[in-house]
Amino acid sequence: xxxxxxxxxxxxxxxxxxxxxxxxxxxxxxxxxxxxxxxxxxxxxxxxxxxxxxxxxxxxxxxxxxxxxxxxxxxxxxxxxxxxxxxxxxxxxxxxxxxxxxxxxxxxxxxxxxxxxxxxxxxxxxxxxxxxxxxxxxxxxxxxxxxxxxxxxxxxxxxxxxxxxxxxxxxxxxxxxxxxxxxxxxxxxxxxxxxxxxxxxxxxxxxxxxxxxxxxxxxxxxxxxxxxxxxxxx
Ligand code: NDP
Numbered sequence: 001x002x003x004x005x006x007x008x009x010x011x012x013x014x015x016x017x018x019x020x021x022x023x024x025x026x027x028x029x030x031x032x033x034x035x036x037x038x039x040x041x042x043x044x045x046x047x048x049x050x051x052x053x054x055x056x057x058x059x060x061x062x063x064x065x066x067x068x069x070x071x072x073x074x075x076x077x078x079x080x081x082x083x084x085x086x087x088x089x090x091x092x093x094x095x096x097x098x099x100x101x102x103x104x105x106x107x108x109x110x111x112x113x114x115x116x117x118x119x120x121x122x123x124x125x126x127x128x129x130x131x132x133x134x135x136x137x138x139x140x141x142x143x144x145x146x147x148x149x150x151x152x153x154x155x156x157x158x159x160x161x162x163x164x165x166x167x168x169x170x171x172x173x174x175x176x177x178x179x180x181x182x183x184x185x186x187x188x189x190x191x192x193x194x195x196x197x198x199x200x201x202x203x204x205x206x207x208x209x210x211x212x213x214x215x216x217x218x219x220x221x222x223x224x225x226x227x228x229x230x231x232x233x234x
Contacts, residue, residue: 003121003212004066006059008032008049008106009076011039013175014125017201018073021209028066032058032076049076049102059109068113071212074103074147075125079177081136092139099143104150107165111158120163121212124151125204126223128171128231144169148223155221164220166211171227172198195228 003022010019010031019042023029030043038044043065047058062069077099080091103124114120129137130144147167154165172178172189178198181189190197204226210216211224225231 001214002026002028003070004028004030004062004068005071005073005212006030006032006062006069006106006110007073007075008047008102009034010042010073011036011044013177014170014173014201014204015073015075017205018075018208021202021205022071022212025209027071030062030066030069034076049105050097052105055102055105055109059106063113068117069110070114070117070119071121071123072106072110073123073125073208073212074106076102077125077143077177079137079140081140083136084138087138092142095139096143096146099140100146100150103147107150107154111154111163114163115158115161118162120158120161122151122154122163122165123208123211124165124167125208126167126169128169128225128227130167130169131223132231151223152221159220162217164211164217166216166219166221167223168204168207168211169223169225169227169231170199170204171225171230173201173204174198175201193228193230194232197228199226199228 005022007019009015011033019031032047045058045061047054124147126144126147129141151165151167
């Protein structure tokens with residue numbers, strides 16, 4: 001059965017791969033893009049997830065086009081890496097505001113309609129470092145760990161309404177976010193991954209579409225690693 005899907009940050013990287021995977025299976029897919037243009041073949045709405053009014057307007061635009069959002073993929077995220085003693089309060093709160101509070105804003109806006117429709121899937125894109133931590137990533141790891149608490153609380157609040165909330169924790173995925181790392185750093189990270197390689201964004205997308213499927217209807221509050229064994233199941 002075709003569903004209405006909204007992927008935040010769906011104009012590139014993992015979000016784009018997720019949006020394309022849903023579109024390929026026949027769902028009605030909308031993506032938010034903060035900058036640039038949306039992908040040519042997908043319905044795009046401009047939205048900065050740090051602004052609740054923009055989030056509200058984006059959902060309203062998707063509802064007008066396709067109807068209520070049934071599957072939310074909270075994917076938009078940023079890094080502002082630096083060591084704790086050098087990290088400014090702004091670097092900390094900016095990352096939290098986008099990665100964690102941004103996901104909260106979207107989940108809150110999606111929830112009312114999901115409750116009314118008595119069906120919903122929320123999938124939060126976290127990271128392996130949310131549970132393992134990362135040097136230079138106090139802000140990012142905190143934001144990604146916070147998503148676990150969000151998903152598990154939503155599971156408790158809305159579980160009886162046929163709404164699931166899960167976390168996908170990718171490891172080292174080949175996108176713009178990791179392209180900024182130098183070759184030496186990449187080689188060092190790859191050495192620590194049991195699979196011995198980075199993953200393509202498609203490998204995350206396949207897990208997300210499965211989590212949104214009827215087959216995964218009894219999975220909620222889970223953290224699903226897609227990390228080649230890097231976190232060893234956390
Ligand atoms: P990219 O940097 O390639 O893409 C990030 C996306 O998020 C872009 O679409 C960007 O929009 C959007 N975005 C950032 N800030 C905002 C904002 N304030 N409002 C709306 N959209 C925003 O990253 P990836 O595709 O690699 O990452 C996607 C998600 O996966 C992130 O949450 C990331 O933390 C997570 N992740 C990535 C891993 C990796 O190895 N790549 C590993 C683990 C987790 P714009 O184009 O306008 O900048």
